[in-house]
Amino acid sequence: MSKLSDIGLTALAPAIWGSTYIVTTQLLPPGMPLTVAALRALPAGLLLLGIVRRLPQGEWWWKSLLLGALNFTLFWACLFVSAYRLPGGVAATVGAVQPLIVILIARLVIGTPIRPIVVLAGLAGMAGVALLVLTPKAALDPIGIAAGLAGAVSMAFGTVLSRHWQAPVSPLTFTAWQLTAGGVLLAPLALFLEPSLPPLSVQNWIGFLYLGLIGAALTYILWFRGLRLLEPAAASVLGFLSPLVAVLLGWIILGQSLSLLQMLGVLVVLASVWVSQRSAMRR
Secondary structure (H helix, E strand, O other): OOHHHHHHHHHHHHHHHOOHHHHHHHHOOOOOHHHHHHHHHHHHHHHHHHHHOOOOOOOHHHHHHHHHHHHHHHHHHHHHHHHHHOOHHHHHHHHOOHHHHHHHHHHHHHOOOOOHHHHHHHHHHHHHHHHHHOOOOOOOOHHHHHHHHHHHHHHHHHHHHHHHHOOOOOHHHHHHHHHHHHHHHHHHHHHHHOOOOOOOOHHHHHHHHHHHHHHHHHHHHHHHHHHHHOOHHHHHHHHHHHHHHHHHHHHHOOOOOOOHHHHHHHHHHHHHHHHHHHHHHHO
C-alpha cells in the first residue's frame, strides 16, 4: 500500500472522531461523560478480544494497561472535565497543542529529530483550530485549562509509546488490549462518580453503537496501524481534522452558521495537515 493510502486511512480516524460531539449531544443521555466513555471503550474492547482470542503475554500486560490509561482513561476523563469547564472553542484550542507536545516527547523518548516544518505546521494547525472554534466571549477556567493540557499530554505520551513499543501483534489485537484496559479503568470511575444510567431509548442505543463500533473499535484500529507506519508528529497533526469535521457537521446537519473566519480556519487546518504530510512523504 502506498504512503498516501496509509496517510488517508490514518486520517479517517480523527475525521470520524470529529463526529463524537454531534452524536453525544444529539443521541446520548446528557451529563454522564465518564459513563459514556466507559460504554464506548469497554464493550468495543471486549468485542475485539472475542474476535482475536488473544490476551497479552509477559510485559504486554502492564504495557497495555499503561497505554489504555494514557490513550483512553486519562485522556477521555481530562477531555470531559475540560469540555464541561470551558467553552467548546477554548477546550478544542487547548487540546490542539497536542502535536507540539508529541514532537517534544518523540524527541526525548525515541530520538525523532525536531523538524521546523512540522513545528510550523503544528502552530498553524492550532491557529486554524482557534479560528474555527473560538468566540470573542470565550472564558478561561484554570481547572479546565489544566485538564485540557493534561489530556493533551496523556494522549501525546500514548501516541509516542504506541509507536515506540511496537506490539508484536496486529493492530486489531493491539486495539483490543488497549480499549479493554481503558474501559476497565473507566468503569469504576463512572460507577462511583456518576448516577446510574437511565433506561435507554432507540436513539441512545444507536449513539452508543456508533461510538463503540465506529468511533472506537474501527477508528483506533486505523489509528494504531497508522502509528506503526507514520512518524508520531506527522500522525498527531492529523488530529486537527477532528475539530474541522465537528464544525462542518454542525454547519451541515444542525444548520449552524459558518463565518468568514471559520472558513479561513478550515483552509489553515487543511494547509497545516497537507504541509506536514507532504514533508513526511518526502522523507
